[in-house]
Amino acid sequence: MIPALALAAGVALGLLVEPTVPLWLQPYLPIAVVAALDAVFGGIRARLDGIFDPKVFVVSFVSNVLVAALIVFLGDKLGVGGQLSTGVVVVLGIRIFGNAAAIRRHLFRA
């Protein structure tokens, strides 16, 4: 209940406050979202596995977002930003799919 409320509050806050994302931050936003999705799916799976831990979830979320953005930032500085973004998205995408499959097995036993 409380997690759902917190999530809804976060969405509402983002929609209402309408923060202007600085231009230099904008290329990292999609990567950050993918990283956040990875953390969320990991959290849901851990919950279904019965080993969920809020601290691990929050730390993994924050660090995922920061590391993904940092990798892309470094790539930009080195001139391989596009390739590194692709790499990050591929790795996180595989993880998301794997976790989603585990969640599916838990929920539908299939």
Place this chain on the structure above:
Amino acid sequence: MKGEHAGRRERAESPLVQRALDLTRGERTRHRPRLGAMSTSLLNELMTDHLDAGYAVAAQRRAEAGADTEVAAGAGRRRARAILAVGLLLVGFLLAVAFRGTLRQAPESERARQALVRDVETGSASGDALQARAEALAGQLVRERDAALSASETGDRVTGDLRRLEAAAAQRPMRGPGIQVIVGDATPRDELDASTGERVTVPADDNGRLRDRDLQSLVNALWAAGAEAVAVNGERLAPTTTIRAAGEAILVDLRPVQSPYTLDALGDPDRLLPRFAGSDAAGRYQSYTGLYGITFQARKAAELTLRAATGPELRYAQPSGPGGSAGPVPSRPSGSAGGSSPSAGGSPTAAGSPSAGGSRSPTATSPGAAP
């Protein structure tokens, strides 16, 4: 000495070997390597290890410290809930911000595009309206001028000169018999594939694309054959008109024209057509129809109507004598070739384009129109 070396190496290796054996055994049994254990295969881990190892470690730690007191567990649960709430708040915030950002970005580019399209449309519409108004006013000007000049004998002579000069400068619409030459780029054609028997579209040969110099040589051949007035796709050619290329496009009088190109030439069809057909250029393009697949044909036309060309824009030249007044009677008729009212600011269509089909339009046989 040798044995000592060997013994030292044995001692140094054995823990490593032991560790490697531990690792492989651990992987075989637990499927997931312990935290801190380096994975033997990065790809294997990527494909099989989706869950953050931290969850397992935390669960293990919780299980080990399972003998906690009830109070501490309650406080821990409250704190965990707060942490989770904050984390999910962050997640929601991030998702919403990203959503907003994408939403705002997409319509912005779309809006800019729409605005540009609208600008182009209004610009070309107002250009068309101004063009139509300029032509109407120019027709009125010519009518008024002819009426004013017909009052006297010198005026009649000046009117004749003016008509001749305007015809030569392509400043008047012209109609009369002539010939029509139609050339077009090679088009893609269907062919039966020899191996599969399927119908495939063969893209046109790039050599089958007409360039500006092709149109130039055809127009020159028309002039040489005795054409008195020429238009390409309706764009009348004045003495200063250019046919040139801008990238892939061909511009006639700075307006783009598209294939197929229709070249209208006024003149005696019975004389013009044989002379044009006998020219080098016509023979060359006739052979290109077989070589590159371009289309090329010339035929007589009983009645062609060519509109006036846009006049040259006069920025500095002024008619000598009492020019600029409302009475358009310049001292020398040549001064009026580009515009009989210099006070109009050198409007390109100031002179001699009465409304199409006006009874005043000289026929193509007016004297002096030949190049």
